[in-house]
Amino acid sequence: MPRQAMEKAPWEGGLPRLILLATDLSCRCDRALDRAVLLAQQWRAKLLVVHVLEGTEPRDPPPLDLARRQVEADLEGRSVEWELALERGEPAEAILRQAQAQGAGLIVTGVARRDPLGESTLGAIVEQLAKQAPIPLLAVKGRARRPYARLVVATDFSEPSRHAIACARALLPDTEMALFHAYRLPFEGFIGKDGNESELRAMAEGEAAAFLKAEPSSPPLRMEYGWPESALSAHVRKEAIELAMLGTQGRTGLKGFLVGSVAKRLMACLPCDVLVVRGPEAG
Structure with a gap:
């Protein structure tokens, strides 16, 4: 997805009003979710949770219902406004498409994994986002205990x-x-x-x-x-x-x-x- 020409940098218009959390809904994205929620609260921003469906994911019950139940459980008791968006297709392209369509000011994602020595593996999706995203990309590795x-x-x-x-x-x-x-x-x-x-x-x-x-x-x-x-x-x-x-x-x-x-x-x-x-x- 080519970068669009912009007269100003994305952050020059003020704090983001929408934060996009890219998640596969697995436990490896928990830290990214915690940090995205903390930033949304800090900036009084809305959280857009984006999950890209694989072709093999079940359709009965509908994927949207399954994903919504999990996100509701993950965000239970947290004071943050959120919305869920499901996409199909190539993950990085789908995430960037949602970011552009919804006007997100920040993309938050986790890393693919961490090995026993603590080194992280970014994964192809994070690498693509880092190369192509016209807005800041936050790759979360640590626990979000505070701002x-x-x-x-x-x-x-x-x-x-x-x-x-x-x-x-x-x-x-x-x-x-x-x-x-x-x-x-x-x-x-x-x-x-x-x-x-x-x-x-x-x-x-x-x-x-x-x-x-x-x-x-x-x-x-x-x-x-x-x-x-x-x-x-x-x-x-x-x-x-x-x-x-x-x-x-x-x-x-x-x-x-x-x-x-x-x-x-x-x-x-x-x-x-x-x-x-x-x-x-x-x-």
């Missing part, structure tokens, strides 16, 4: 990461925000980092200063030498970060941070929830 208290925005000092900062300010103004940048030497195994790390850090600091100069209020920035996946994951664990925000369509080439496979790996390896924010179309 987000601390978040980190991964930045490569590009416009997409600036979009992510603006989104964080708009959607979660009361959440403590920090920035994180990872830098490393290309072909380190052949060149060796010892004689170059200080120079690389100086270059990164120069880029950071230029980037933050345009920010109305500069969040604290942490910079670490290393691969983005391992450096940011370690930071998230050490600082008990609950949410990481990624701006997609960052720079290309050796210095690129949030481009394609890197963003995908970050979504999979980070131990916290991940909010993916689509930046401006690459020129």
Whole structure:
């Protein structure tokens, strides 16, 4: 589903009035449901629960009745306005179709599974949504015990990461925000980092200063030498970060941070929830 041209980013019109929860109605989506409900209450938004039917799912009793009973049971006692929508077809396309038709401002989903070591498997549907959704996508991994208290925005000092900062300010103004940048030497195994790390850090600091100069209020920035996946994951664990925000369509080439496979790996390896924010179309 191609992204439609928009004059403004989705969050610039204010807090979302509709949150879309994409669910297969299994227990692996319970955490996503809890977080979606908490955000709906926090923003006074309506919850649209979307379930895409597989071709083999039973039709007697009607799938809508089965799904409604389960959603009613899951949401019993929770003060949130909700609606259920059932779709058939390719899941990512069906979810995006509902998001566009209903005017959703956020898509919330779970991850496919977590292995015994705690690593998550995104699944093809989440990957497709991350690539195609014109609105922010929240992949939930942790338990939603309270509103987000601390978040980190991964930045490569590009416009997409600036979009992510603006989104964080708009959607979660009361959440403590920090920035994180990872830098490393290309072909380190052949060149060796010892004689170059200080120079690389100086270059990164120069880029950071230029980037933050345009920010109305500069969040604290942490910079670490290393691969983005391992450096940011370690930071998230050490600082008990609950949410990481990624701006997609960052720079290309050796210095690129949030481009394609890197963003995908970050979504999979980070131990916290991940909010993916689509930046401006690459020129």
